[in-house]
Amino acid sequence: MGELLPRLDASEVRRLDRAHVFRSWSAQDLVDPPVVVSAQGSRFTDDTGREYLDFSSQLVNVNIGHQHPELVEAIAEAAARMTTMSPAFAVETRSQAAAMIAEKAPGDLNSVFFTNGGADATEHAVRMARLHTGRSKVLAAYRSYHGGTAGAMALTGEPRRWGSEPSMPGVVHHWSPYFYRSPFYSESEEQEGERALAHLREVIAAEGPGHIAAIILEPIIGTNGVLVPPDGYLAGVRALCDEFGIVMIADEVMAGFGRVGEWFAVDHWGVTPDLITFAKGVNSGYVPLGGVIVNAAIRETFGPRTYPGGLTYQGHALACASAVASMRIFERDGIIEHARTLGEDVIGPGLREIAQRHPSVGEVRGLGVFWAVELVRDRTTREPFVPFNASGPDAAPMTEVMAACTSAGLWPFVKDNRIHVVPPCTTSADEAREGLAVLDRALTVADARTR
Numbered sequence: 001m002g003e004l005l006p007r008l009d010a011s012e013v014r015r016l017d018r019a020h021v022f023r024s025w026s027a028q029d030l031v032d033p034p035v036v037v038s039a040q041g042s043r044f045t046d047d048t049g050r051e052y053l054d055f056s057s058q059l060v061n062v063n064i065g066h067q068h069p070e071l072v073e074a075i076a077e078a079a080a081r082m083t084t085m086s087p088a089f090a091v092e093t094r095s096q097a098a099a100m101i102a103e104k105a106p107g108d109l110n111s112v113f114f115t116n117g118g119a120d121a122t123e124h125a126v127r128m129a130r131l132h133t134g135r136s137k138v139l140a141a142y143r144s145y146h147g148g149t150a151g152a153m154a155l156t157g158e159p160r161r162w163g164s165e166p167s168m169p170g171v172v173h174h175w176s177p178y179f180y181r182s183p184f185y186s187e188s189e190e191q192e193g194e195r196a197l198a199h200l201r202e203v204i205a206a207e208g209p210g211h212i213a214a215i216i217l218e219p220i221i222g223t224n225g226v227l228v229p230p231d232g233y234l235a236g237v238r239a240l241c242d243e244f245g246i247v248m249i250a251d252e253v254m255a256g257f258g259r260v261g262e263w264f265a266v267d268h269w270g271v272t273p274d275l276i277t278f279a280k281g282v283n284s285g286y287v288p289l290g291g292v293i294v295n296a297a298i299r300e301t302f303g304p305r306t307y308p309g310g311l312t313y314q315g316h317a318l319a320c321a322s323a324v325a326s327m328r329i330f331e332r333d334g335i336i337e338h339a340r341t342l343g344e345d346v347i348g349p350g351l352r353e354i355a356q357r358h359p360s361v362g363e364v365r366g367l368g369v370f371w372a373v374e375l376v377r378d379r380t381t382r383e384p385f386v387p388f389n390a391s392g393p394d395a396a397p398m399t400e401v402m403a404a405c406t407s408a409g410l411w412p413f414v415k416d417n418r419i420h421v422v423p424p425c426t427t428s429a430d431e432a433r434e435g436l437a438v439l440d441r442a443l444t445v446a447d448a449r450t451r
Contacts, residue, residue, distance in 0.1 A: 010035045010047030024148070025160070039066035042427045044411075052406065053435050055423050056413035060222065060370075061280035063258050064326055064335070065424040071286060071325050078321030087114075087314040097320035100327050101282070101293060104263040107272035108296040113307075114315035115290040118253035118279035119147025122216070124309055125275045125292045126151060129214035129247035131308075132301045136169075137207055139200075139215045141176040143224040146216065146251055155216055158224050159389045174203045176221065177229050180363045180374065181382065193230030201240060209244035214275075219265035222254035223415055226372035226422075228365055234271040241274070247298070248273040253290070254370075257281030258330060258425040261340025261368035268367065274298060281425075283326045289319035330425075339425040343368040346429050347421060350436040360385060360446035371421040373439070375401070378451045384417040385446060397449055404442035410435050 008016070013035050023031055035047040042065055045051045057063060064071060078093060085091045098112040113128075115121045126138055140146065142157035153161050154168035161167075175183040177196040184195035204212060219234060221227035241248040250273035255265035259281055262268050266276075275298065279290030313319075330336060343366065351364040351371060362376035375385035375398075386398050402414045413420035419439065423432060 010037065013047075041065045041067075042424050042431050050409065052409055052411040053423075053431060053438070054411050055405075055421055055435050055439075056411055057369075057422050057424050058285070059280070060254050060259070060413060060420070060422045061285040063281035063425045064284040064329060065426040068284075068326075068329065068426075070329060071284070071322065074325035075286060075318065075322050078318055078325075082317045084313070085317050087310060087312075091315075091317050091320075093317050093321040093324055094315035097323045097327075098315070100324060101278070101291070104327070105276060105293045106264065106267060106270075109272070109274075109276060109293040110296060111294040111299045113292040113294060114320070115279075115292070115311060116288050116313055116316075117147075117290040118251075118277060119149040119152040119290075120311065121253065121277035121279060121290040121292050122146045122152040122155060122251065123149055125249045125277050126155070126214060126216070127309055128275065128292065128294065128298055128302075128307070129249060132298045133213045133245065133247060135211050135213035137172055137212045138170060139172050139174055139203060139207070139212060141217055141221070142173045143176055143178065143221050143227065144216075144218055144251075145223045146218075147253075172203065172207050174200055176217065176227070177233055178225070178227050179230065180365075189230040190232075193233040193236065196230075196233060197236040197240070200237065204240065204244060204246075209246070212244065212246050214247040214249050215241060216249040216251055218251045218255065219269075219271075220255045220260060220367065220370060222370075225374070225415075225418060226366050226370055226420060228367060231269065234266065234269045238271050238273070247275060249275045249277065251277050253277055253279045254281075257327075258336050258339050259368055259370045259422070261336060261343055263336060265367075283319065283322040284424075286326070287316070287319040287322045288313075289316065289323055333426075335425050339368045342425075342427065342429060342432055343371070346432045347371055347436070350433065351421065354436065354440050354443065357440070358443040358447050359450045360443055366421070369421075369423055369425055369427065373419045373421065373443075375417050375419070375443075375446050377449065383451075385449070386417050388416065390416065397446070401442055401446050404445045405438060408438045408441065410438040410442070412439065 037047050038045045101112050102110045140155040144157040146152045146155040151168045153164040154171045157173045177192045179189050179192040186192035250266050252264050256278045274295045276293040355361040355364050360375050362374045364373050377383040405412050
């Protein structure tokens with residue numbers, strides 16, 4: 001095996017990376033990533049021997065933690081049985097994974113269309129909705145990210161969309177609730193939800209209800225702020241969809257499979273969408289996998305009628321095996337409950353205490369192991385710590401805060417003026433407290449820039 005997979009020293013890894021790897025979301029000449037040599041549990045280690053407590057779960061996907069020994073063993077065992085097989089055949093691991101996912105999904109979402117990841121899940125969910133309804137338009141939030149493929153980028157509302165335009169027609173963006181920076185000038189969380197729903201109703205009316213195939217939303221907006229909606233908002237969206245015959249698509253790619261202390265974030269509010277997209281946490285990215293969970297009505301549409309879509313690696317046997325093993329570990333070890341308790345008893349209270357000590361913290365919000373710390377220059381005016389979509393020198397203050405964390409052995413998820421606290425769902429209470437203590441110290445760097 002050594003001859004087939006030779007080990008390289010860190011300098012050679014870095015050289016080959018710089019020479020041949022074209023990186024996502026990066027100016028190629030400006031990026032110089034650390035070389036990671038090992039990972040275990042909630043930690044990973046670079047080539048200098050520095051160990052980091054992973055408060056990012058990489059890309060908010062390693063929910064089960066790094067190198068879970070039983071999951072690694074299960075993947076090896078599955079590879080020895082069958083690595084891959086065409087989607088035209090029924091195979092054990094694909095059937096098992098679909099049945100387990102359907103069992104955990106709410107309501108009558110009982111069929112699973114497998115994909116390779118979240119972006120292509122978005123593409124297929126929208127295609128299903130359009131064909132099911134015979135309509136063309138799709139509504140999506142401005143504060144959203146739905147993936148890096150053409151259609152998914154068109155649905156994305158945040159600035160990463162700009163470089164892909166013009167793109168897929170028929171997408172209309174709207175404002176979703178964000179009480180801390182309310183676009184509706186609300187005076188309470190309840191009012192924010194009500195006004196966001198009124199705004200959405202107006203957008204539907206202006207675009208023509210009979211032309212709208214779907215509304216796609218992240219039940220808890222992820223990359224764009226860990227924005228937890230007011231109680232009643234998702235139920236209100238569900239009611240609007242029912243009223244106008246619109247398909248409700250819940251993008252659970254980031255929030256699903258334990259991240260918020262539930263199998264799916266919609267479960268927190270007891271709302272059942274028509275389609276759920278998933279990826280990331282379904283197997284913690286150990287093997288690429290995503291999919292769309294489909295309700296009975298949409299499944300029936302494609303009973304006698306061919307669904308015009310597919311993938312070579314749809315329901316990849318090895319990827320599905322990893323999902324089966326991961327879900328069984330989650331069930332056996334109570335990881336969903338652990339993530340919920342960690343948020344309620346450790347992370348939430350810890351972040352609220354940190355906020356009281358640091359004038360740079362405007363707000364903390366989240367559920368489970370899905371939290372954001374929003375930084376400000378001025379608590380009174382709520383001026384963001386760095387400008388919207390900042391880059392280069394404008395983003396330097398956040399770079400300084402990030403450096404204060406990493407130099408002390410903490411790797412957070414940083415986006416715009418926020419630090420996202422999103423460790424693996426398996427992180428222990430002591431590890432969470434350790435990370436929060438580092439963040440507490442690092443925020444003194446941010447405090448020095450407040451007014």
